[in-house]
Amino acid sequence: MTLSTYTPALYASFRHQTFTCRQLVPVPSKGLLRIERGAVRTVTWNEQGTPITLGYWGVGDVLGQPLSGVQPYQIECKTHVEISYIPANSCDRSLDEILAHVRQNQAFFCIVRSESLHSRLLQLLIWLGQKFGREVAQGLLIDLRLTHQEISEALGITRITVTRLMARLEEEGFIDRSRPQYIVLIAR
Template sequence: MTLSTYTPGLYASFKHQTYTHRQLVPVPSKGLLRIERGAVRTVTWSDQGTAITLGYWGVGDVIGQPLSGVEPYQIECKTHVEISYIPANLCDRSLDEIFKHIQQTQALFYILRTESLRDRLLQLLVWLGQKFGREVAQGVLIDLRLTHQELSEAIGITRITVTRLMGRLEEEGFIDRTRPQYIVLTSRL
């Protein structure tokens, strides 16, 4: 898991809001949001109405439309989430988190440019495991409930292709999906 350089004292006085799984977080037009607990994904849509995942974000990450510049911009809770608001005039205190946001965005862009669809999916799963994973007996459990549709939206391929590739990765021994919507990266990786 990635550790944040977040300093709690800087944000202690900020108001925290809580949200439930699948709930949408209101997006402020100015300032940023910092994830204190839980995980979210940010999403936009193509002109044809296709959902495009912009990223998955967890504890210590800062997010917001000003970092993206993309319209529309939506924040969907993947777990129960606690978020604090960082006013625009105090965003300079979050430079480490902003740099981390840029690095994560670049890592996802790199994954998206992988030509082999199988490798693209596997790289996304490894990235999610590093960010949201926890050790279990079989390997690393990605501690997010992810649908094949959400995975397809994250890497720009069809849901059917994700389903087929997930089966292939399981046959090859890279993942274990004995529990629906939970993915374990096996120690084979």
């Protein structure tokens, strides 16, 4: 589900590039990137070298170091991705997408600051399902291959805790993980 007001005609003249899953996207120092197809994760690191997930982005989202202000800043493809470059002098055309970026950052921040780790994980999965999910017979398939390590980096908890909490969510009937690295939110 994309919450964007994406208008393809506005971006038709911009340069497009494609990337494969797990490939890193070169980050321009000026201008923005717009996701035309696929999904990416943005990442930085703390002083100890621990990765910190800044967000997950999909079709219609704009992103880039100028919106983040964080150094280092890395964009990792989670799927096959097509991205267009929006020059700095054309960013004013993307105001709706920039505002959507801010709203998404705020929602993500609220999730990672949730006190209960169980609730934090469930909220993240619901948010990912709303953003990247597709309907299947059991519920909503989160159409991203996420490792427990990546989830732990997004939530600021250990991988072992994610594994334990995922097992608990499955026992409680919130999720189904019968296919490795795919998560289905069970319809209730």
